[in-house]
Amino acid sequence: MNVNGRAYRTIWPAGDGWSVEIIDQTRFPHVFETVNLKTVEDAAVAIRDMLVRGAPLIGVTAAYGMALAMHREASDAALAKAYDTLVVTRPTAINLKWALDEMAKTLQPLRASDRRSAAYRRAAEIADEDVEINKAIGRNGFEIIKAIAAKKKPGERINILTHCNAGWLATVDWGTATAPIYTAHDAGLPIHVWVDETRPRNQGASLTAWELLHHGVPHTVIPDNTGGHLMQHGLVDMAIVGTDRTTAQGDVCNKIGTYLKALAAHDNGVPFYVALPSPTIDFRVVDGVKEIPIEQRSGSEVSQMTGRTRDGRIETVEIVPEGSPVANYAFDVTPARYVTGLITERGVIAANRAAIAKAFPERAG
Numbered sequence: 001m002n003v004n005g006r007a008y009r010t011i012w013p014a015g016d017g018w019s020v021e022i023i024d025q026t027r028f029p030h031v032f033e034t035v036n037l038k039t040v041e042d043a044a045v046a047i048r049d050m051l052v053r054g055a056p057l058i059g060v061t062a063a064y065g066m067a068l069a070m071h072r073e074a075s076d077a078a079l080a081k082a083y084d085t086l087v088v089t090r091p092t093a094i095n096l097k098w099a100l101d102e103m104a105k106t107l108q109p110l111r112a113s114d115r116r117s118a119a120y121r122r123a124a125e126i127a128d129e130d131v132e133i134n135k136a137i138g139r140n141g142f143e144i145i146k147a148i149a150a151k152k153k154p155g156e157r158i159n160i161l162t163h164c165n166a167g168w169l170a171t172v173d174w175g176t177a178t179a180p181i182y183t184a185h186d187a188g189l190p191i192h193v194w195v196d197e198t199r200p201r202n203q204g205a206s207l208t209a210w211e212l213l214h215h216g217v218p219h220t221v222i223p224d225n226t227g228g229h230l231m232q233h234g235l236v237d238m239a240i241v242g243t244d245r246t247t248a249q250g251d252v253c254n255k256i257g258t259y260l261k262a263l264a265a266h267d268n269g270v271p272f273y274v275a276l277p278s279p280t281i282d283f284r285v286v287d288g289v290k291e292i293p294i295e296q297r298s299g300s301e302v303s304q305m306t307g308r309t310r311d312g313r314i315e316t317v318e319i320v321p322e323g324s325p326v327a328n329y330a331f332d333v334t335p336a337r338y339v340t341g342l343i344t345e346r347g348v349i350a351a352n353r354a355a356i357a358k359a360f361p362e363r364a365g
């Protein structure tokens, strides 16, 4: 996507031919800064500390992390160590393990001398595949938005609610939940997006809003607890969210608070769609509520807020009384029964075991 007239992806090989550039998402929305990753440890820190985040981008960063490890040393021991270092960086997004398994499958059978170039090649392919998947999700989701538009008066705005950031910053390009939005907007449909701020890390307010603003998509940032009210008053035509892991039966794990939006959508008859790239399906898991590990992050993400002061300084302040305990569950699970449909690269499918297995038979096994 374009930032100040220049086309960017979220991750790319640096000019030196071996290190890797990322956009530091912890500095958004006030500072746009890139960071150079030189080692597998740099990649692990970038994922753990959320310089990169969003399930697909976490996976691609891990893939490049393996390539950085192979650049330093391509032995079996180095390969295993790189895998082990990266796989524990974040527990919930399954794209991380998926990408690492893809890299291991490619590299393990090779001689050490062939691994370096193969690692960079496969990481680049995974990045390119992500872009193609997201474009296809955009085309498929666009059909749903067109159908909603067809029932409205000409020019009447189409209100789409989204949670967290499943935009181009969460992927290599285009985003998942935002791909249909960008596609519809670029085609001239009058799209307006309700952007959940997404406490505690504010991915909606600081990332999704920034993206939409730069692309010129009309949007409004709302506190997380506003969506239900908007739905009751007919102000939301559909919700589209992303996912960090979707189970074989279609349960959807996504940023904390997604479940509450799905409940409100269900109560108000608002279609609730999940944009799902196939690497995010975990066929080993069936009951998402019971089986998906939910990341718990530092309490400081809840007890503190960071922002820009009027005179331009970036400051962090405490917003909880000193001594009050806080809890920080990063994700929740929306059971499949509340999901209207899964927007995948192979079409819009029902959130159930048969439909998912039929769409992705080579993965379902």
Ligand code: MRU
Residues within 6 Å of the ligand: 053, 054, 055, 056, 093, 163, 164, 165, 166, 167, 170, 171, 175, 176, 177, 203, 241, 242, 243, 244, 254, 255, 256, 330
């Ligand atoms: O903790 P984050 O910011 O990595 O969480 C991101 C989300 O929950 C996204 O909605 C999800 O990864 C899908 S991104 C296409």
